[in-house]
Amino acid sequence: MDDIQKKLASPSKASHEDIVGRIISYSCIAAIIILVISILYFITSRGLATFLTDHVNLWQFLTGKDWNPGSLNAQGKPQVGALPMIVTSFSVTILSALVATPFAIAVALFMTDIAPKSGTKFLQPVIELLVGIPSVVYGFIGLTVVVPVIRNLFGGTGAGILAGTIVLFVMVLPTITSLAVDALRAVPAYFRSASLALGATRFQTIYKVLLRAAMPRLLTAVIFGMARAFGEALAVQMVIGNAVLMPRNLITPTSTLTSQLTTNIGNTIMGTLPNNALWSLALILLLMSLVFNLLVRYIGKRGEIKS
């Protein structure tokens, strides 16, 4: 056996290093898994208590329209119908995403194709600043600016889905934009040059080639934006009005899952139905965020750019 042969057969400093590296990074990921499992278990167990300990019918919970967990209805059953909040949460989420998407894509296109240099230099900080503004501040601006404007334009109290949508629009804009920028940047440059070389105008290239090639990732961006909107609490709570009523139009006070949760969690007694019911709302939020993520994964898998 020669020297080299021996070296080849025995572990070296490098192999030890790699074991150390693996241990470090694996234990980090293990710690995170523990964190996630603990919080998921925590929310799930509390959220399910409404159904398991208090024997609330799941179907009634999802479709009932009366939310008043502290008191009983005519049949002596607790009033825990979460439908108005579910509907409102979805409405503000979808509406704000619908409004934000064109703006986000416009900003992204501006940064990637129309004015890549100055656009990025100037708009990148704009986007990051929008992320940086705390939701408390968004909420107060919503309360002191958006709500009065809506009240003056449409009457009523001003609080409602419209106000929530406007506030959330600004809040999800940066999320969607930065992901849309990534999506557009991922389209290989030769897609653009090939299209332009064929005589297409910039708009035709953007519309027919870029947006189409980037579509799966753009969709992903929108869904991430929706996930953010769905989970936002403090800002929405201040402008939505917090009345657990089925929304009849865009300007009557209503309530989202998060706003109800934030408003009432401190006032309920742990272990009682009103408290458990709120945790069930949190569970819905958790499940929805799971659904959004699975959706993203599904779209991502189907739409990978093959190159």
Place this chain on the structure above:
Amino acid sequence: MTPNQTDRLATRFIQFLVLIVVLILLFLLGDIIISGLPHISWHFLTSPASSFSAGGGIRDQLFNSLYLLVLTLIISFPLALGSAIYLSEYAGDNWFTSLIRTAIEVLSSLPSVVVGLFGYLLFVIEFHLGFSILSGAIALTFFNLPLLIRSIEGSLHAVPNSQREAGIALGLSNWRTIRGILLPMALPGILTGIILSAGRIFGEAAALIYTAGQSAPILDYTNWNPTASSSFLNPMRPAETLAVHIWKVNTEGVTPDAVSISAGSSAVLIIIILLFNFGARAIGNRMYKKMTGGK
């Protein structure tokens, strides 16, 4: 309409939308800073808050915010770094990795109040950490981790694969390659990510109300013993941060100057976040220039 006209029109339209976004930001910044700036004074920044009379400042809240930020980063950065390395360098492309990714994403979209209560019941009560900066920092770690992991992983991903190959082709271990070659190259991106996530920590309120608490006991800035209960360095003391202060002053504040305190605090918060952003950019650019030899 000819294609060229459409093209021009579409460009105008895109520019118009961009303009609106910029105007929204300018309006937000303007609104916050213009209404807050007149209330910011040296006195405001350096005197303690008052619970019922006018003229209170935000000295302790400001310090608490910064201290909490540092503690949160000390806890979350190493975890995020290790996990990001795992995800970008070690993880295979399989269901397990995708499960972990989904779990991390779910973590980032949890409503803060839920995380706050979880932190309250588990850390404050169960682990006897009490209302403390430490509890708050752990709770904030939950939000910060997904952001940090995503940005670190992104920065590692942006390092060309040829650098990895160069490293291991020299007989270096993967770990040495990551530490010595990939991380330095990813450093500007990682730093930017940290600073941007710092903005989020700085602005978080709901999760802190139940963990770091919403009262600021008088701090002794001359006591450097971190185990003394009045020391400003004690991580086991309750602490109200600037964002929580804004929330409290606006919701339950009884001081006559609540409005101006809130406006001033918001402006301070935004200015600090602005500084973070510009800092991140400047540091990132500088490091990038150094590394590429000024090219």
Place this chain on the structure above:
Amino acid sequence: MQAYDLNKNHIVTPPGEIALSTNQLQVNYGNSKQASMVNASLSFPRFQITALIGASGSGKSTYLRSLNRMNDRIATVHGEIMYHNTNINSPKVNVYEVRKHIGMVFQKPNPFAKSITENITFALKAAGITNRQELRQRVETSLKEAALWDEVKDDLNKSALALSGGQQQRLCIARSIAMKPDILLLDEPASALDPISTAKLEVTLKELAKNYTIIIVTHNMQQASRVSSYTAFFHLGHVIEYDQTETIFQTPTIQATHDYVTGNFG
């Protein structure tokens, strides 16, 4: 493209000392059932330059990258790679040692974002060489061997990214040979370089062949005929012909090789 009988081949075993040989090497990328490389059995003579030629997708790079286990994470490799009487394609073998002895230079120059000196010393330090004197010595020798010393000796602390493409590639070679490997694998090292840099590189390679066994992948047939003493022709994942370079280019045995080297291909 004309369909050739891929199982018809002509493979010689070079006389003299063999530095590295493969036996029935098969490579599958990812989970793909379709092998990118099948049954490659070649022997590489010590202190000679061997060229691997073939069209894009012929499997020559795949084969080369398997030789120092660079494909470990992206592909499964079956078969034997014999080096110093050891099958280095075994999971038991210390892969880091393999790569120390079998160095590799890539298609695109990939210097680290460090100074020129650090590019060379980084791996040396990791390997446990800490003596400053020795480090300095190795930097100088390897840069000289890679014919880069005269151009950079005054700028050793400058970032390697500030060098030209050709210089970067020679730095990458210097970085590899500073580890004192046995064998040097080069994966189309000149493809990103201009003709002048390429010519310089070829001269360097010929110099290096005095001390190292070199295996080079190239799609440039002139380059193969200029620098190598043995040449292997790859086609669609099969080794079709392996012989002395002169024989391959002037009197190949197999029709496919003939068509390829004369340009009547595809």
Place this chain on the structure above:
Amino acid sequence: MLMHKKTLISTLVAFSLAGLLLGGCSSNSSSKKSSDSSDTKAAKVTKITAVGSTALQPLVEQAAQDYQATNKNVNLTVQGGGSGTGLSQVQQGAVQIGNSDIFAEQSSGIKAKQLVDHKVAVVGMTPVVNPKTGVKNVSMAQLRDIFTGKITNWQQVGGKDQKISVINRAQGSGTRATFESAVLEGKKAVTSQEQDSNGTVQKLVSTTPGAISYLAFSYVNDKVNALSINNVKPTDANVTDNKWTIWSYEHMYTKGQPNKATQGFLKYMNSGKVQGSLVNKLGYISIHDMKVTKNAKNVVAK
């Protein structure tokens, strides 16, 4: 300059490793540390935590600060979280004092018998309306009809022709419980906007045309109109003899009899120092000034 970068990286790595250790064992070591420190200092410093009602928080917080200035052996932490949180935590024994706006008996899920009530202040509440409604006085019956949704226009109570928009407080909040028990007589409030804090309610009522809600006395300012009920004005004096009926106690609950240190602080809360000046400064009514008492069933006695 490259050396500089390298030191930065190594600091970063060192930093992260240190943090990893810290993060990894933070739950253990720090909990140990805290119990250690409380053990070693047990002779000297006792830790008291009071949690709950956000309405009571400013008073207790300020009192605690003053108290600690003279009593160095007590370490007081005062936090909000809501009355529900306060009651559940004190019942579980997680905190020493649970602050609440409502009687423990009124809260389902709380075993009130285990808890000892310490009333420290009285809060008066008043209906408030947007100044432009033009209404200054209503009868109790009218007020009830407004909040149950029977009266929907200000014209019906002598104001302008304007729709009434009711802003309620969060379900389960102490303020709402007090208001409903004093005004609604067991009827159910109309489902409407809910806000969970005095500050937000004050802002909304002052800006929303036709708005009505209710606030603790200390949050009433010149931007909102406080209503008189049956021509009784919402003043502290009227609360003390129950002419004004919408008021409640601020409670500090302990589980069983409090320990010595907690007892000392509760005594201080009841002393002239707090009751004589601090309570009034923060807009509460001193418990000493009350000429009547109210029990958990809302029965008032002289």
